[in-house]
Amino acid sequence: MLHIFDTLRDVSTASIVFRLVLSWILGAMIGLERSYKNRPAGLRTHVLVALAATLASITGHYLYLGMKVTSDLTRIGAQVIAGMGFIGAGTIIKTKQNTIKGLTTAAGLWATGVVGLAIGSGFYEGGIIAAALILFIETGFSGLAARITVAPEISVRIVYEDKAVFDNLIRMTKDLDVTIVNLQITHLPDNKCAAILRLRGNSIINNEEFLDLFRDVDGILSAEYMDTKRG
Amino acid sequence: MELFHEFNILSVFVRLVLAMTAGGILGYGRSKKNRAAGLRTYMLISMAACLTVLLGCYDFEMLKTGWAEIAAELGMKFDASRYASQVITGIGFLGAGTILSAEHQQVSGLTTAIGLFASAITGLAAGMGLYTTVLVVLLLLIFSIEVMYPVEKRLKRRMRQFTVYVEYENPRNLAEIIDFVKEKNATIFDVDIERTKKDDEHWPGAIIVLRLAKESTSHSEMMTSIAELSCVHAVKELVS
Structure with missing residues (x-):
């Protein structure tokens, strides 16, 4: 470990002030990045x-x-790790589309708590390296995460008149190696039917031409994407 | 190589970066599938879990060196694994927050919860300096996620037993639907009525667990033929 921190390893007024200030700075750096991205x-x-984590650890x-009481010096700090898990779970929101938001925020808060613990214990090297890695993850990988995402499933709504259309449709999807994972059929007036197909497959399902393949199937009157956000 | 198994600033750095990378590799596939927990979430959790182990190691080192006098005086009342053990509880809670119960008795988010848990534990192993273990575990996890999962999905789609949710005009139609399914030589295991009356948005509906006769080919065909009944408003396969 680095010797420059040796005088600050014991619990003294100087080291307490140093730890709190250092943890303030690291927390602010991580938090500013989040504020800048307008996160909750x-x-x-x-x-x-x-x-708070630093203080628990101190x-x-x-x-x-300091007080020389027979105790386990890690016990108070350790509970912060479980406690932050609780709070993190509370930041997770369920959206109307039945997906969840706020998990990365929860993970970031949890990681910040652990950094605080490290600083409070006097493990400055670990805390500083970890804080730097958190910033690296948050800044360097947010773009990448968005870029690599491909919607693996897509919903297509078709309107048709004749039930026989499904034989053609099942054949077409088999040829393209696209599978129907869900099928919802609704009867419309004028003897027409609408079906919402949930499809899973390769990147082909993200192209607008994919819908043309549907429109070419005999008996299908119209085809459109259901999802507003794609690929 | 001794250097990486001792507690020093180099090994601290290497272990944190290893944990972060392992989390990133696990999270990459999940990000690609546009799941709630992606690349960054996995990396953060794995790396922070690794730090908790290092923190325990640090306290132990200090009790042997800088704090040795006090330790001799009071006795070593200390458990180096205490921080790390709380990660298991903490991430368990966090995971519980990702699990949702959707409509028609379906549950989602379970894989996300388990994935986060696995990445946290991988981070713990990296913090201990179990480099080979981390590699083996990573390979096994990637195999399970990337290879076994699609195989399971495919099997499920081919299985004769599956569950459909049906919405129909009138509560009395249910008997007609059941008769129709039986006519197709399918066996019905369970019928769970969800709504008996029509409300503003929904028709009466039921969840039917059925098993296709051998000669039948696909779930879609069964579903389309159920939909052909004039009393049926919607058919939906429920995939767990």
Whole structure:
């Protein structure tokens, strides 16, 4: 470990102030990046999490090293890890489309809490490296995550008159190696039917030409995408 | 190589980066599928889990060196694995938040929860310096996710037993639907009535678990023929 921190490893007034200030700075750096991206948990939340975790860790260490009470110096700090899991679970939101939001925020808060613990224990090297890696992950990989995403499933709504259309349709999807994972049929007036097909397959399902293949099937009157956000 | 198995700033850095990379590899496939937990979530959790182990190691090192006098005086009341053990509880809670119960008795988010859990534990192993273990576990996890999962999906689609949700005009139609399914030589295992009356948005509906006769070919065909009944408004396959 680095020797420049040696004087700050014990619990003293100087090291307590140093730890709190350092954890404030690291929490603020991580939080600012989030604020900048306009995420729900920003500067204030991250600073509070980092400071609180640091203080929990200092308390645990002070009991043993400062007050010389027989105790386990890691116990108080360790519970922060479980506690932050709880709080993180509370930040997860269920959307109307039955998907979830806020998981990356929860993970980021949790990681910030662990960084706070490391600083509070005097493990400055680990805390600083980890904070730098958090910033690296948040800034360097958010674009990549969006780029590699391909919608693996797509919903197509077709309107048809004749039930025989399904024989052609099943043949067409088999040829393209696209599978029908879900099928919802609704009867419309004028003897027409509408079917919502949930399809899974290769990247072909993301092209507009894919719909033309549907329109070419005998008996299909119209075909359109159901999802507003694609690929 | 000794250097990487001791506790020093180099091994701390290497382990944190290893944990982050392992999380990234696990999260890559999930990001691609546009799941709630993607690349960044996996990387953050795996890396922070790794830090908790290192934190335990740090305290132990300090009790042997800088804090040795106090440790001798009070006795070593200390457990280096305590931080790491709480990761298991903490990430379990976080995972519970991702599990949703959707309509028609379906559950989603279970794979996300387990994936996060697996990446946290991989991070713990990386923090301990179990480099070979991390590699083996990564390979096994990738195999399960990338190879076994599609195989399972394919099998499920070919299985004779499956579940459909049917919406129909009138509560009395259910008997007609059941008779029709039986006529097609399919066996019915369970019928669960969800709604008996029509409300503003929904027709009465039921969940039917059925098993196709051997000669029948696909789920889609069964579903389209159910939809051909004039009393049926919607048919939907429920995939768990």
